[in-house]
Amino acid sequence: MNSIPHANRRRLLLTATAASLAAPLRVFAQTYPSKPIRLVVPSAAGGAPDSICRALAVELAKGLGQPLFVDNKAGASGMLGIQEVVRAAPDGHTLGYANVGTLSINQSLLGTNLTYDADKQLVGLALLGHVQNALVVRPDLPVKNLAELIAYAKSRPGKLSMGSAGVGTTGHLGGELFKEMAGVFMVHVPYRGSPQAIQDLMGGQVDVMFDNLTSIAPHIRSGRVRALAVSGEARSPQFPELPTMQQAGLKGYATVAWGGLVAPAGTPPDIVSRLNAEINKALNTKTLRDTYAQLAFEPTPGPPSALFERALRERPLWAQVVKRSGASVN
Numbered sequence: 001m002n003s004i005p006h007a008n009r010r011r012l013l014l015t016a017t018a019a020s021l022a023a024p025l026r027v028f029a030q031t032y033p034s035k036p037i038r039l040v041v042p043s044a045a046g047g048a049p050d051s052i053c054r055a056l057a058v059e060l061a062k063g064l065g066q067p068l069f070v071d072n073k074a075g076a077s078g079m080l081g082i083q084e085v086v087r088a089a090p091d092g093h094t095l096g097y098a099n100v101g102t103l104s105i106n107q108s109l110l111g112t113n114l115t116y117d118a119d120k121q122l123v124g125l126a127l128l129g130h131v132q133n134a135l136v137v138r139p140d141l142p143v144k145n146l147a148e149l150i151a152y153a154k155s156r157p158g159k160l161s162m163g164s165a166g167v168g169t170t171g172h173l174g175g176e177l178f179k180e181m182a183g184v185f186m187v188h189v190p191y192r193g194s195p196q197a198i199q200d201l202m203g204g205q206v207d208v209m210f211d212n213l214t215s216i217a218p219h220i221r222s223g224r225v226r227a228l229a230v231s232g233e234a235r236s237p238q239f240p241e242l243p244t245m246q247q248a249g250l251k252g253y254a255t256v257a258w259g260g261l262v263a264p265a266g267t268p269p270d271i272v273s274r275l276n277a278e279i280n281k282a283l284n285t286k287t288l289r290d291t292y293a294q295l296a297f298e299p300t301p302g303p304p305s306a307l308f309e310r311a312l313r314e315r316p317l318w319a320q321v322v323k324r325s326g327a328s329v330n
Contacts, residue, residue, distance in 0.1 A: 032092050032271050033066040039261075040096040042081020044074040047193070048131060048214040048295065049259060053097050055291045056128065059282035068095075077168055077329060078102040079115050086121045090266035092275065095125065099259030100170055100318075103311035108319035109168045109327060122262040123272060124307035126279040129292065129299035130258035133174050133210045133231040134217075135245065138201055139224060141208075146228050146248035149208070153184035162186040163197040163206035167329050170257040171197075171210040173318060174231055176325035178210070181250055201225055212257055213238060213296035232256045238296045260307035276304045 039057055043049045050072060057068035073081035082102050088094035103118050116122075135146070143149040153160050162179075164172035167190045179186060189206050191197035194215040200206050202224045209216075209225075213236060220227045220239070229248045230236045232255070245253040261279060263272065280301040282288055292299055300306070321327070 030270075032274065033064055035093060036066050037064065037068045037092070038071050038088075038094045039068050040071050040073055040081050040084045040094065042073055042075075042078035042097065042102060044193070045072045048212050048257075048297075049097050049099065051214065051295055052128065052259065052292070052297055055288060055295075056279070056282060059285055059288045060278055063278040063281055076115075077106055077110060079106070079110075082116050082118070082122075085262060085264055086116050088264050090264040090268075092263060092267055092271040094264065095275070096122075096262045097259055098122065098262045098307070100257055100311075100314065101168060103308070104314045105168055105170075105173065105318045105322070107315055108322040109329060113329075118262075118311070119308070121265050123265050123267055124304050125261040125263055125272060125275045126283075126304060127258065127260040127300055127302055127306040127310055128279070128283065129297055130232070130256040131212050131214050131295070131297045132236050132256050133171055134213050134220065134236075134239070134242070135178070135208070135210055135228045135231065136201065136216055136220065136225040137208050137228065138204050138206070139226055140204065141226070143228070144226075146243075146245065146250065149228060150182045150184060150249075153182070153186060157185045158187060160184075160186040160208060161189050161206040163189045163191060163201055163209040165194040165197055165211060165215075166190050166192060167327060170231075170255055171212070173321045173325070173327060174255040175208070175210045176327065177255065177321050178245070178250070178253065180321075180324060181253055198225070217296055236296060237298070238293065258310060262307070272304055 039053055041049050041053050054070050057070055061067050073084050078101050082096060085094060085096035106114055137143060143152050162175050164175060186208060194211055197209055198216060198219060201209050217238060219225045227242055229245045230242050231245055235244060283299040283301045
């Protein structure tokens, strides 16, 4: 009787072992999800990320056949929430919202104090979309457009104040980028969220602010703040009358706040693919698109890789802004 050579026996054994390990994963992926799904949002309830995720959870539940419940874990520049996802079992039943802050800005803003490695400990599921920031001023500031603001600020170096929703937000760092590119100096005044900063802007305690359209839009429409421009590369569908910063004269300026969903590293590829397909399906529904339009959030369906591709592409930009502005959470 012919015997199987040792090398061939070893290859057959390894193949059989791999197949036996893969089989449970395939079966698991076929029965997924088997229980409610937790969606960790690393910010407080009521903010833009929370609103975006709660609307998405309703539509995703329809396709997945299981409810999704949002779990807000705010604090430490988003680190507390991301750590919850990193520590979770990689079985697709704990997902997380990750954005420009947790995937691109924190890497330079926090440095050695960063408590997670997004590239090694997370896997992208989908880039959900983005929301532009608006450059707004207090209603009685005597400027009507970007050129007038720049001229006014240059004539009063250090006299104007720039509010933000907090250190390291796109409103803060987008403002620092504006100051650098425009050659103006304004004093940064960080708050613990948009509502407090907007209140002081309307009350005249601060002069200028970059803020998500999601939170500032109602105040623009009411006339309680004056909008001069939006921050993205194209005009906002919600405010087509507002020019972009580039159109208003600041060539090369373009920033937006974007976000997507992640899962713990090691999540089976079949589950990643299933979640990406269901997320894209949800993003294309009229119900969710109408809701996101009200939030000024612009959805961008695409492959799982799109989220980290954008994160990696933007890290050098934000690292430069952090370094030049001296931004720090300490």
